[in-house]
Amino acid sequence: MRLLMLGGTEFVGRAIAEEAVARGRRVTVFHRGHHTPPPGATALHGDRTAPDGLAALERGEWDAVVDTWSGAPSAVRDTARLLADRAGTYVYISSRSVYAYPASAGLDEDGPLVEEASPDAVQADYAQAKRGGELAALSAFADRALLARAGLILGPYENIGRLPWWLTRIARGGPVLAPGPRELPLQYIDVRDLAAWTLDAAERGLSGPYNLVSPPGHTTMGELLETCVRITGSDAALRWTPPDxxxxxxIEPWSDLPIWLPPGELYDALHTADVSKAIATGLHCRPVADTVSTTWRWLRTLGGNAPQRPDRRPVGLAPEREAEVLRGLAD
Incomplete structure (x- = not known):
């Protein structure tokens, strides 16, 4: 398979490009040149937001294109139109944020979608941008467009900081504010499992939307944090605290305490998706211990300093604020 990876040097794109290279595929990575592409991939440079930024893609043919873009949908529109007659499948890595909020528990791919999304938009919020990207891919590739609606993504190369924050915080040791309930089920996908399913699906010619995340309850908040303690070898003491x-x-869920959401509408939207369609097509989700241990090993190669996307606010509770809260809870 000849694969064109739009991006391919960070997190999701890098995981997909590395998996494709490991499978012996012919991989071309189109990126701005800010990071080194995976060894074995051919690099093309360009900036999709700049005039003539797609010039490097004006020639060439590929069996599949994978696009992780999360900005203006017009960039997906322009790229998909340029490649429509020279590529087989167009895989757009979308998001479950495309579903209208609040997304009910157990929602499948037929759920209602956000309104007022456009493939021509040059500015949009995240949900509308992702839905606009879907519409752009569908407009150019029709039934050759595959929409991977990912949920929470964890694993090595993460540049959002969610699992890296928990790992570095727990590695520091001492009492740790652990958001309960301990048995709260979590739903996420390891970036390597996302990559494997994406390539399998592209090679099989799958199309249409797929919720791409683990089955609900793949792990729990307790298992995740206790695994972090075990993997890091820390003396951290988890102080389980009720949501109220x-x-x-x-304290803000999701941002101050990454990954965690208290039971309610947002929890239902992010941790209870129906993924039976993806499971039926071969989605495999590795154990949480694999995700945690591999992410920890990767972090240690970076000296514990995870990369941070410049367009995202860093996550995690400041140490002094956590200590203050723990003191208050002990009173």
Missing amino acids: RILAAG
């Missing part, structure tokens, strides 16, 4: 007390302390 955490919220009363003014």
Whole structure:
């Protein structure tokens, strides 16, 4: 398979490009040149937001294209139109954020979608941008477009900081504010499992939308954090705290305490998706211990300093704020 990876040097794109190279595929990575592409891939340079930024893609043919773009949908539109007659499948790595909020528990791919999304938009919020990207891919490739609606993504190369924050915080040791309930089920996908399914699906010629995340309850908040303690070898003591007390302390779910959401509408939207369609097509989700241990090994090669996307606010509770909250909970 001849694969064109749009991006391919960070997190999701890199995981897909590396998996494709490992499979012996002919991989071309189109990127801006800010990071080194995976060994074995051919590099083309260009900036999709600049005039003539797609010039390097004006020639060439590929069996599949994978696009992880999360900015203006017009960039997906322009790229997909340029490649429509020279590529087989167009895989757009989308998001479950395309579903209208609040997304009900157990929602499948037929759920209602966000409104007012356009493939021509040059500015949009995240949900509308991802839905606009889907519409752009569908407009150019029709039934050759595959829409991978990913949920929470964890694993090596993460540049958002969610699992890296928990690992570095727990490795520091001492009492750790652990958001309960301990048995709260979590739903996420390891980036390497996302990569494997994406390539399998492209090679099989699958099309249409797929919720791409693990089955609900693949792990729990307790198992995740306890695995972090074990893998890091830390003396951290997890202080399990009910959601109402955490919220009363003014702590923001998801951003102050990454990954965690208290039971409710947002939790239902992010941790209870119906993924039976993806499972039926071969999605395999590795154990949480594999995700945690591999991410920890990768972090240690970086001296514990995970990369951070410049367009995302860093996540995680400041040490002094955590200590303050823990003192308050002990009173």
